[in-house]
Amino acid sequence: MHAVRSPGLGAAIGIDLGTTNTVVAHCAGGQTAVLLDEQGANLLPSVVSFHPDGRTLVGREARKRRVIDAENTIFSVKRLIGRQWGTPEIDKARQIFSFQMEEGPKKQPVIVTRAGKLPFPAISALVVKRAKEIAEAALGVVVDRAVVTVPANFNDLQRSATRRAAKEAGLEVLRILNEPTAAALAYGLGTHAAEKLAVYDFGGGTFDLTLLEVSDDVVEVIATAGDSFLGGDDIDLAIEGQMVRAIIADHHLDPRTSVEVMALVRAAAEHLKIQLTKQELAHVELKSIGYGEGGVAIDFKYQLSRTQLERLAKPYVDRTLAVCADALRASKLDKSEFDGVILVGGSTRMPLVQERVESWFGRPPRIEWNPDEVVAVGAAVLAAMLTEKDARRPAPPPAAAARAEPRARTAAFALGGTEPMVPPAPKAPFFDMPGLPEPPPMLEQAPNRPHTEPPLPDGVAPMAPSVFPVAPTGDGPLLIDVTPLTLSVEIVGGYVDKVIPRNTAVPCTRTRRFATSVDQQRELMVRVCQGEEDRAGRNTSLGELVMSDLPPARRGDLWIEVSFALDGDGILHVSAKDEGTGREVKTQMRIGAEGG
Amino acid sequence: MASVPPRRLSVRPPTPELERDRVVLRWAAVIDKIDYLSMLRLPKTPAGPSDADVRRAYRTFARAFHPDHFRAASQEVRDAAAKVFSAGAEAYGVLSEPLLRVRYLKALAGGQARPRLEDLEKATREDARAAAQPAAALAKTPGAKAHGERADKMIELGELAYAKAALEQAVHAEPGNAGLAAKLAAVEARLYAPRRGGRR
């Protein structure tokens, strides 16, 4: 079943590293499969738990411990990865999450666990490592390369932190791929002539809408918009709020005083929500959430109807549609111009979501692929395209009816302090804070390099060469991605000058000229930030480049040309050049997890 | 693609990859100097290429130069491909944005193959501002005002071709008036493509 590969290289997989769940898939010879773990599960909960006996649990076993060991069970790391200490996101997370965080070196937050203080990428690396193990067990071969997906609106820091996580798990990252692009890949590109697609991705922690145009095997991203703090978790929180009020009203007991009880309530809230996708009415019973008069254990019963759920969920679904409207405005397209809407993410299984999306776009969305698997499938397709010379177009998705029902989630709310039985797991390595030295990148250097053309003599108008290079066959569809967030330079007064606007195709290069703002200015500081705000302070700071020892000049007389070059992996190369002397300074904005 | 085992001190016949790499390096050597139309291999007609032509040309261009195709190439070739692709994407961006396109084609006709994108964009922002005002208000002299009023009426009626003709006369009457020139550019842009997705 495996394609022939170059000797010495293992298999390449696709990984959807989700906030809630991670999915791993493999594609070979045009056949794509979601890889199941030993128990036959397709979803690997993106949860890591540090057991008192020193073991590191990942996935379902870890998820079970959210209740009994809330402080050492880490989840939703994707919401935090690549964010710095002191940002609103981290502050908010510190209130919501039951595990402890503190400031580590270089403004990097660390999670304080029984196993030590760990930065976010180290936690994600444990999840990726488990995904790799699942793949190796399922395929029976070594896996050493992967395409890893991220939300379209992840910034460069978040991307490089994700890349680092995969590297730490022992994988060469073939590509960091945007999730919506992956979804479009899974649905087979270019099988129809010139299609405009909307990818609606409502997952656990994030929402994204991406508008794509696909034709002749070329996928062009027209626009993307998203909210990285909008997902199924918010609906769970809303249900949880209702349950807390009910517990207080029924039992005069505030569950918020106990981390364990709250984790239990949260799990029950999600369970109710998922039940209500299929049922009109659902209930849960939480045992021993506290003790009443005379030490009698209090059990709490709660029932929720789909109508009640939909009332709670509606504001969040409305917010997703507001994001849709924003993306559509940026694209200057009309809803009616779209040929298809693809649903991605577990939250799109909710009937309310499907109905609202259908009525908003005026067409039924596509759900032939399981919405929580479609991203991993697309990542696997790209991994195959990038590694197999003879990669064929993947088979179209199986017909919806022919698909087996996704395995039901096992609801395990039996509480009582009993530790679940866990199979011994191999001890995971711990991570050094500064990061291990990276191996030199593997470069396939052509033995006889083509020579560079000699420069043209002055005064001769250059001519475009008469031919295009011939693209190798079998490279599969081409993806032209865009940068989801505007990249800017801070200018006088704290405002920004937008150098690379959002929705610009990558890779791209843009230059701007800046003049000095004071007489005899000795130093020019290029502060780079990312985001849509006009004020630098409200955007995400990416770093800075200093050009010092400027020649003496009156203000406005010295011009510096600043270039931004954004590569296909979302790494920004910034350079500044003194137009007078030709002197140039450069840097790369790959700070974040790597710290410079 | 059969891989040839490396042999020291011997000249190998050029492989398709090597030939391709040579072409990419040749493009990279001149890409900063050549105009957007040549880059996408579009013909230089007086009216400029149609929106559909621009898109088709860009896709063909991207198929040839997108850095994804050069993952296995040397760093030098990869950088060259990225450089050429960036320029082509810039060309596509300019040629498919109505106001920018008009400005660019004017500059090109005036002998500027590659005006600074920054300057084009700035001019376009002014165009957009001016275009929001009636032509009659932009004109200073009575002659130009009369043409301007006619242009405004034609715009109101949706007769953009007539509006364009009237504005050309207004610009002719007041050659230095940047506002009128911008108004003309905006009308030309609307004539060319009502909005980005409006093809087919």
Ligand SMILES: Nc1ncnc2c1ncn2[C@@H]1O[C@H](COP(=O)(O)OP(=O)(O)OP(=O)(O)O)[C@@H](O)[C@H]1O
């Ligand atoms: N049947 C269902 N009905 C309603 N919600 C569901 C259902 N199944 C899963 N979910 C919700 O889907 C979310 C998880 O979706 P998914 O696995 O796609 O997220 P993710 O990819 O991990 O997150 P993100 O895309 O934000 O990174 C959770 O909030 C979960 O409660």
Ligand SMILES: [Mg+2]
């Ligand atoms: Mg997801």
